[in-house]
Amino acid sequence: DVKVTQSSRYLVKRTGEKVFLECVQDMDHENMFWYRQDPGLGLRLIYFSYDVKMKEKGDIPEGYSVSREKKERFSLILESASTNQTSMYLCASSADRGLSPLHFGNGTRLTVT
C-alpha cells in the first residue's frame, strides 16, 4: 500500500529557530509537494518538486525553502520560524503531473511560539 510518512506529528519551536520538516514516500513517485492547511483557507501549495534536486515555488513560498537530494525524500525548511508559520503542514506525492491522485501524509502540526 502507498505510504507517505512525515517525521513528526507535532512540533513546537521558538521564533527564529531553523525548522526542518521531513517527508518520505515509498512509492518511487517522481512528484512531491508541500502544502499548509489553515482554517478558512484550505490547502495552499508552498513548494513542489518533479525530480531529484529540482524544485518549484508554489503559491506561498515566502519564508520557506525545500531540499530534494533523494527521490523518496522531500524536506521543507523554515529558515527562521515566525508565529505566522504556525500551521498544519501536509506532504504529498504523485506518480505523474496532474492526473494521478495525490497521496498525503498525516500531517505535522507546527506551533511557533
Place this chain on the structure above:
Amino acid sequence: GNSVTQMEGPVTLSEEAFLTINCTYTATGYPSLFWYVQYPGEGLQLLLKATKADDKGSNKGFEATYRKETTSFHLEKGSVQVSDSAVYFCAQSSNYKLTFGKGTLLTVNP
C-alpha cells in the same frame, strides 16, 4: 488564475439524509477535477475524480459530474452515514498543480 470555490460549512445532517456540496471552478483550458476527503486526524485521500466534461466520478456512494457548461463538480450522496463525517475538498488539476477549495466540514448525526 485558476481557483476552486466550494460551499462553506459546516454542514450538519442526520443519518440517511441527502448530501450536496457545491463546487465551481475557474480555469484556462480543461482541468481534471477531484474530491478529496480528510477524516479526523488524517491526511487527505482521494474520494473520486473526473478528467473530462460529462464524466461522472463515483466511490463509496458519492458521485460528482464534470459540468463544463456550468464549470461545476458538485458532490452528492443519497444517504449519508455517521462514518461520512469529515472535511471534503474540491480540487482541480491544471498547469501540473492541484488547486484546492477551502474545504467543507460535514457532520452526520445518528
